Amino acid sequence: MWTTVIVSVITLIVGAVAGFFIGTMYLRKQIEKMQSDPKMLQQMARQMGYNVNKQQLNKMQQAMKHQKFPRR
Numbered sequence: 001m002w003t004t005v006i007v008s009v010i011t012l013i014v015g016a017v018a019g020f021f022i023g024t025m026y027l028r029k030q031i032e033k034m035q036s037d038p039k040m041l042q043q044m045a046r047q048m049g050y051n052v053n054k055q056q057l058n059k060m061q062q063a064m065k066h067q068k069f070p071r072r
Contacts, residue, residue, distance in 0.1 A: 035064045 034040045038057055045052045045060070052060065 031064070035061065 034044065038061060041060055041064075042052060042057055045057075
C-alpha cells in the first residue's frame, strides 16, 4: 500500500521535471527558428496583438540574434 503511494509520488515528480526540461528545450529551438524566419516572428507579434512593420521586424530580429540562449 505505502509502496504504491511512494512510487506514484516519485513518478509524478520525475515526470514534472522531465516535462519542464523537454518544454524548455522545445521553446529554445522555436525561438532559434524565429531568428532566421521573419514570417514566424511576425506571426508571433500578431498573436500578441502587435502589428509590426518591416523596420520593426528587422529590429526585433537583430535583437534576438544578439541575445544568447544558455545551454544546459
